Amino acid sequence: MKDVLAKIIDTAVETFRAEYVEVRAQKLYKTAITVKETRVEAAKQGIENGAALRVLVKGAWGFASVGTLDAQALSGAVSDACRMAKAASARRRLPVKLAQTEAVEDKIVSKPKKDPAKIPVENKMSLLLSVNNTALQEDNRVKSVTANYLDLTGTSYFINNEHTYIEQDKLYVFLGVSATAKENNVFTFSNEAVGSTSGYEVFDAETPTKMGKTVARRATTQLKAKPPRGGTFPVVLAPNVVGTLVHEAFGHLAEADLTLAGSVLSDKLEKKVASNVVTFYDDGTINGAFGSFKYDDEGVQAQKTLLVKDGVLVGLMHSRETAQQLSADPTGNARAEDFHFEPIVRMRNTFIEARDYTFEELIEDVKFGYYLKSFRGGEANLDGTFQVGIQEAYEIVRGEVGEPVRNASISGNTLETLFKIDAVGKEFELWPGLCGKGQSACVGDGGAHTRVKEVMVGGSA
């Protein structure tokens, strides 16, 4: 493989005078299974081979993606990419430059205890059927259950004209389960997800029974739940929710491409952006976590990046391009979903660092507020407006967890809300997620239970 790719690099440099050129070649195998109730709707397997070629010519990017590893086709594609770059450079004002990185030669072999590629599809179907049967049998008000399984294995080959060559195995296992329940014309909806980069052994801990029961219970609890009051309240966020808040309300704004685009963090480096108890990391090195990897898609080694220390913004997440623009070091955050896409700045595992409160201490002083236990999704905006949808929540009444509420969401502005975090708990958890930014990335979000003095809660009561 290396020889074929090296020739492509030479073509770009010698024929088209490319300042920079990289090729990412991939051989990917995917298995996807969808089970609705007790019916296996689709058991799919697929092979995708292809390459992404990115070049800098006259200060502009050219990019080509082809679904083949054929040497002649790749050579055609790199010429295409160079011609594309030239067309773009005609209107480019400032040339793109990249931060320096060390040349790397490495080979990363994944060593799962249980390789998903070697588990027979029958076993995977049984696992999903078992999740669904558990959920359906848990409570007859559960009307439907959908389990979506995906595993991806394969190898990525990265080469550039700066003498970096990396072969890196890819391994992802993901299972998402959602359930609906119904009673007296009340409809509820719940979901739960498991994701790992270690191997199929993740299901030894996250068993089908556990997952089935969780989604069923979450859907049926909401049947009796009331809508939240709309307004501003104190909230305690579980790790699953605070992780999403960190990801949405802060993380996206600290992706350096968005910071440069003018996010509310753009002039805040070395300044206070949160209360003293807030420390945020984005960490690509946590073993087995859903957002972990050894090298990013520009061949830069992943690291543990400190973003906020005791309330002060100390770092951003970078690609080589944004690092150069802001005179920073690349952080290994340039990721591409696969060879159909180019690398852009993405998060890895993003979290708030644990501190010293117990859960009881966090809620004991709250007269009336909400305990937000599990999220349904979230979305950020460059002006700092965030929204996090909540699928499982409870009232907090006079220092104790009270009745369930359904379909809540929280919203606010990042810079106001982060200052209102006044206590962080000690138990740390990380949850898998899929983040969309024009392309999809496997990430982890988490932290410890966190109290926010006040935040806007959307509710119809």
Added chain:
Amino acid sequence: MAALRQEDLLRLAERTSDLALKKGATEAEAYVFQDLSTYVSIERGQISKTSRTFDRGLGCRAIVNKSLGFCYTNALENEDAVEETVLKALDFARANRPDDNWRGLPDEKPFPSVKDTYDSRIENLPVENLVETASVMLDAAEKKDKRAFPIEGEVRASYLSSALANSNRVSVDDRGTMIECSLATIGHDADEVTPVCFEFNLERTYDIDAAAVGEEAARLAVSALKAKKTETKETTVILTQFALQQLLSYTFISAISADRVQRDQSFFRGRVGEKVASEIVTVHDDGLLPGGIRTWKSDGEGVPQQKTLIIEKGVLRGFIYDNYAARKEGRESTGNGARASYLSTPSVDVTNLHFQAGSKSAEALIREVGEGLLVNSVQGAHTSNPASGEFSVVATPAWNIKNGEIAYPVKGAMLTGDVFHLLANVSGLANNERKIAQVVAPWVRVENVKVIGK
């Protein structure tokens, strides 16, 4: 690599379907798809990059005694890979369990002709034209107002083609083009930053107005500056097509999908013939809409696309079906077996969800509002509850309406409620219909929407 010609695609689909039968399938289907796209990207006020992506592949559904398997590959140039794909689909079918509700693949039917879905000028567009279009759009935004900053944008031309063959003698190919320009901006002035504002123009034929997109994206951003917080109240809300499309995508569209109705996940179950919306609301799913973003002659499993009545003057008339869901009820598919690409199996989805427009101008719709909000876009619609239709989202950007006029921009306003009350409370429709992704609609005015503010 060049795109395969239509006759080659079709031959490949037919050959693959036949091979699956020969290897032991009771029924088989092969779907071949290719997407050749060229696009220019804008990042942070400049053209940053030009790209060309070529994606093509084949998916094979094999059925063995009512048990389904599916496999796909993108290695089309390799005969062995295609055969391996067929064999794996068969393996998966044999590993699967029979489905008693399986009533066979679609049968042969005549296909309609569709209008304005292919334009050879787009298929053959030189990349320089796209760069020029991107420049026109950027220049227009900059000229409009210096306080608007174009953060990202794109000009994209795509050629899409597909072919499908199954063992019931369905054999169909289709091709189409799309051209799109889009620009996202933020307004900034002193310390203030607005939410991201977005404008775009996507057409199937070579007829886009890049300057208008750039200008509007800049106008929106500037008009969102100096935003104030709002009070908590129940009020009149006018939803532009963006906000409407976002809210419907995760609620209404689920509720009219037959598979969800059958699985008791829809608020509409058992309510056909009942009034479910204001009587000024009429909605079709129109797979044949001339120039529609999702207009094709065939759906993703070889069923002719059609126009299906969903809501007529507020009364629920029907649902959308793919072949599987339809035959489960002894009906015919409505041509809503959607397929994202070669790597997916068909599933129920809308084509062009068409909200019939009204006769009032947008200005007249606003003029009738004493106190309310104009909402351009919402944040967090994907966190709605698809079964109940409940949502809790933030309006970004939005403007306060006072005495029939747009008064000032509003920040941080949350909207909560459910989409069914929303539809029941529709009080006005403008005549400014446009297409946004899978929705074609005008501005929609809704009464009594709960807004949560400071």
